Amino acid sequence: ETGVTQTPRHLVMGMTNKKSLKCEQHLGHNAMYWYKQSAKKPLELMFVYSLEERVENNSVPSRFSPECPNSSHLFLHLHTLQPEDSALYLCASSRTANSGANVLTFGAGSRLTVL
Amino acid sequence: AQSVAQPEDQVNVAEGNPLTVKCTYSVSGNPYLFWYVQYPNRGLQFLLKYITGDNLVKGSYGFEAEFNKSQTSFHLKKPSALVSDSALYFCAARQLSGGYQKVTFGTGTKLQVIP
Numbered sequence: 001e002t003g004v005t006q007t008p009r010h011l012v013m014g015m016t017n018k019k020s021l022k023c024e025q026h027l028g029h030n031a032m033y034w035y036k037q038s039a040k041k042p043l044e045l046m047f048v049y050s051l052e053e054r055v056e057n058n059s060v061p062s063r064f065s066p067e068c069p070n071s072s073h074l075f076l077h078l079h080t081l082q083p084e085d086s087a088l089y090l091c092a093s094s095r096t097a098n099s100g101a102n103v104l105t106f107g108a109g110s111r112l113t114v115l
Numbered sequence: 116a117q118s119v120a121q122p123e124d125q126v127n128v129a130e131g132n133p134l135t136v137k138c139t140y141s142v143s144g145n146p147y148l149f150w151y152v153q154y155p156n157r158g159l160q161f162l163l164k165y166i167t168g169d170n171l172v173k174g175s176y177g178f179e180a181e182f183n184k185s186q187t188s189f190h191l192k193k194p195s196a197l198v199s200d201s202a203l204y205f206c207a208a209r210q211l212s213g214g215y216q217k218v219t220f221g222t223g224t225k226l227q228v229i230p
Binding site: 004006040041042043045055056092101103105106108109 | 151215222
């Protein structure tokens with residue numbers, strides 16, 4: 001395990017469902033991130049949280065709603081998704097959000113399929 | 116805007132031969148450059164980074180990368196490939212944006228090491 005745990009690992013949902021992805025880190029990091037990984041595309045940064053405050057919302061549709069209740073937990077709430085939202089959603093953390101030398105530690109990802 | 120390019124979707128190399136995975140970048144100012152590796156059904160793992168100093172950076176699992184400022188490249192290399200090196204490799208650049216360090220990833224290069 002890398003220190004960043006994501007659940008569930010696989011999720012299949014209909015377009016009208018509401019579900020949530022969960023991310024947990026016990027590394028003592030202060031920054032957490034959501035990325036979307038689609039085949040043949042660069043990783044897309046979705047959201048950045050620093051000390052539980054959202055510092056980046058990268059033009060993500062409102063059907064994705066993040067929540068960071070504390071520095072160890074990050075959620076991505078999903079509702080009325082589209083089939084093109086099917087992808088691997090990766091959570092990552094780093095010591096801080098504003099140091100260039102910081103390394104990202106990734107979870108294994110949640111594979112989302114929208115029917 | 117910063118960008119990272121990985122010109123090869125896939126690189127095939129025979130086991131025991133040297134390997135190179137190419138990366139070029141476009142950032143303003145001094146770049147912070149990274150390589151990450153992703154094994155099947157896993158998140159990305161950090162391999163190595165260039166912040167400053169020696170142009171040849173050594174990382175995990177015998178990998179190294181050469182920073183070339185004039186060619187704006189940061190190619191990943193290994194003297195002797197192993198079958199277990201087969202994975203997806205991502206180059207990334209980090210730059211300050213809006214008060215936090217924004218990481219831009221390339222599209223990834225699939226490395227296939229042939230026994």
